Amino acid sequence: MRGYVLTERGKLLVAMLIVLFLILPSIIFVVYASTQNTQPEEPPTDSSVAQPPPINNDSASLDINAGKMTFLYAPDSQTTLDENTSSMIGQLLTSTKNTPDSKIAVEIPQLTDEETAVLTTVILNTFINHDVSLSDIVFYVYRPESDTEPFKINISFN
16 A cells, blocks of 8 residues: 655645634634623613612712712812712712713702812812722703702712
């Protein structure tokens, strides 16, 4: 019986078949897997899944699942946020609504220029303390129903 000898052309054909059937599908799979959306899915809204209840106290409320928070602010007497409100903002940032693409919407009342400057500085400093980029924060101004203090400040994710 005669043995077969692989020619240069045969070696080239074998190399091309290896690339075609082994390496090329591997590259395609890696590229496909790396381009898939890696954002977590929305949490289930099934009532059997335990969800934290909204947090409410005398001056603030927080709903982590909805990604919303409301607190009261009195421009005449406040130049900082209390520790509880700052802590609640930190908890709000753990919401599933806080995605890499989301912006933080802060609704503040229409105040004088000086009061607005103090309020926005207070809010921005709180977010800076929680390592939030200033480019992720958007302020909206609303006209309060009355001039009585304290005013509601609403924070949510867009």
